[in-house]
Amino acid sequence: MPNPCSTNGVCARSSTDPTAFICACLPGFTGTYCESQINYCQNNPCLNGTCISKTLGFDCSCFLGFTGALCQIEINECLSNPCKNGGTCLQPYPNMYVCQCAGNYQGQNCLQAADPCIGNSCKNGATCIPNSSQNAYFCLCSAGKKNCDSFCFRHFLFKQTLFKKKH
Numbered sequence: 001m002p003n004p005c006s007t008n009g010v011c012a013r014s015s016t017d018p019t020a021f022i023c024a025c026l027p028g029f030t031g032t033y034c035e036s037q038i039n040y041c042q043n044n045p046c047l048n049g050t051c052i053s054k055t056l057g058f059d060c061s062c063f064l065g066f067t068g069a070l071c072q073i074e075i076n077e078c079l080s081n082p083c084k085n086g087g088t089c090l091q092p093y094p095n096m097y098v099c100q101c102a103g104n105y106q107g108q109n110c111l112q113a114a115d116p117c118i119g120n121s122c123k124n125g126a127t128c129i130p131n132s133s134q135n136a137y138f139c140l141c142s143a144g145k146k147n148c149d150s151f152c153f154r155h156f157l158f159k160q161t162l163f164k165k166k167h
Helices: none
Strands: 009-013 021-025 049-054 057-062 088-090 098-100 127-131 136-140
Touching: none
Parallel strands: none
Antiparallel strands: 009 021, 049 057, 088 098, 127 136
16 A cells, blocks of 8 residues: 655554554654644744744744844844944934934944034034034124124133133
8 A cells, every 4th residue: 555644744553443544654744644744833933023934933033123022022232332522322212323412422322522513503604613522612702893892702601711812
C-alpha cells in the first residue's frame, strides 16, 4: 500500500483495524495527511509588528518604535537624551520625540543658538551686535549720536562695556 501521508508525516497502521492508518505529523504540520503547515500567526501574536510564520513557530518583525519578542515594548526615544542645552524631551507618538528648547536655543535637538538681534529694541539707527553664546545683544549707536546710553543701551539684555580708542 502506498504511503497516504504527505512528506510531512509518517504513516502508521491502526492497531485495531488493519485497513486503517494514522499519519503522525512532523513538528509544524497538521491535518489528516499532514498536508497543512501550522499557521502560528493565525491569532496575531505580534502586538505592534508583523508576524512571520515558520515551521516551528513564528518571529515578529516590530514596527518602528517597538521591541520585544512580541513587539510589546515601546522604545522611549527620550532615554538617549537627544535634547541638549537644557531642552526637555517629549514623546508624543511611538518612534518620535520633540524637544522643547530652553533659553535661546532652537532646532530639532536644541543645538543652535538663536540670533538675539531678531526682534531687538535698538533705537535711533543703532546697530545690533549679537552675543549668541550668552543669549544677549548690545546696541552700537551711529556715529555722531549723543546720549547714546539713554537711547541705545537701555534695552540691554546683557551688560556690555565699550572702550574708546586712546589717541
